[in-house]
Amino acid sequence: MNKTALITGATSGIGQATALKAAEAGFDIIITGRRAERLAKLAEEIRAKGVEVLPLHFDVRQPQEVQNAIDSLSGKWRNIDVLVNNAGLAVGVSPIQEGILDDWERMIDTNVKGLLYMTRAVAPLMIARNGGHIVNLASIAGKEVYPGGNVYCATKHAVDALSKAMRTDMLKHHIKVTNIAPGMVETEFSIVRYKGDETAAKNVYKGMTPLTNEDIADTILFAITRPAHVCLNDIVIMPTVQANSRDVYRQ
Numbered sequence: 544m545n546k547t548a549l550i551t552g553a554t555s556g557i558g559q560a561t562a563l564k565a566a567e568a569g570f571d572i573i574i575t576g577r578r579a580e581r582l583a584k585l586a587e588e589i590r591a592k593g594v595e596v597l598p599l600h601f602d603v604r605q606p607q608e609v610q611n612a613i614d615s616l617s618g619k620w621r622n623i624d625v626l627v628n629n630a631g632l633a634v635g636v637s638p639i640q641e642g643i644l645d646d647w648e649r650m651i652d653t654n655v656k657g658l659l660y661m662t663r664a665v666a667p668l669m670i671a672r673n674g675g676h677i678v679n680l681a682s683i684a685g686k687e688v689y690p691g692g693n694v695y696c697a698t699k700h701a702v703d704a705l706s707k708a709m710r711t712d713m714l715k716h717h718i719k720v721t722n723i724a725p726g727m728v729e730t731e732f733s734i735v736r737y738k739g740d741e742t743a744a745k746n747v748y749k750g751m752t753p754l755t756n757e758d759i760a761d762t763i764l765f766a767i768t769r770p771a772h773v774c775l776n777d778i779v780i781m782p783t784v785q786a787n788s789r790d791v792y793r794q
């Protein structure tokens with residue numbers, strides 16, 4: 544029987560590539576996100592790979608929507624082997640003293656509270672089966688800070704801490720927790736961060752070769768296909784031309 548993976552934020556970028564690669568590896572997939580049409584299209588692509596797929600559209604910031612979505616699962620779909628907490632975003636690059644409160648709320652509610660709501664809803668199902676694997680998308684922004692990164696960096700530092708905390712709390716339930724900390728990955732991330740300004744978003748990657756969503760998906764697939772006794776706790780993955788949050792070599 545196939546294993547089952549639930550991936551949040553599967554409508555774009557890293558989540559979408561992870562869903563497709565996990566399907567190719569023989570996982571049945573629950574794909575989630577807010578954009579229902581994109582989920583429907585991705586579901587068709589996944590089905591064509593010969594595995595089962597269940598699209599669920601909801602907003603991870605809404606605890607009742609999250610709980611209702613997980614409660615709606617029946618039969619085999621309740622046997623979630625892998626939860627990929629990927630949904631997340633950066634909004635804005637203002638210095639802290641000029642910060643826009645709505646941007647802060649969106650980042651904290653999505654990246655921290657959304658990840659917590661998902662984990663709170665899914666972990667009991669894993670515990671009941673005495674095993675599972677949670678993969679949290681943190682960031683190099685969860686290890687370092689950079690100008691204008693303030694609240695986004697704080698949310699990803701929180702994810703980094705929560706990965707360690709989850710690993711401790713769920714140790715006796717044989718649940719693996721993997722923290723993934725990428726550097727720059729060209730997805731819709733910067734378009735969201737710059738609020739639809741595609742020129743500003745493109746400039747982020749000007750003169751350098753960023754990671755792709757597939758690079759991160761490959762890494763996640765490697766982590767979730769290790770033997771039962773092996774857990775990759777924390778993976779930092781950077782473009783070759785990015786040394787840290789601030790040093791990027793551009794042509």
Ligand code: NDP
Pocket residue numbers: 551552553554555556557558575576577578601602603604629630631632633653657680681682683724725726727728729730731732733735756
């Ligand atoms: P994208 O913008 O391409 O994808 C973000 C995904 O998150 C979308 O599928 C979006 O779906 C989903 N999402 C956002 N808000 C919500 C919400 N409230 N409820 C449900 N789903 C939501 O960005 P990436 O693929 O790059 O980002 C994925 C993760 O990787 C994020 O956590 C990000 O912080 C992290 N990351 C990204 C890096 C990068 O450079 N790109 C580097 C390091 C980490 P929808 O809008 O349909 O709801």
Ligand code: 8X3
Pocket residue numbers: 681682683684692725726727728788
């Ligand atoms: C996204 C990478 O460098 O923009 O988490 O913070 S960065």
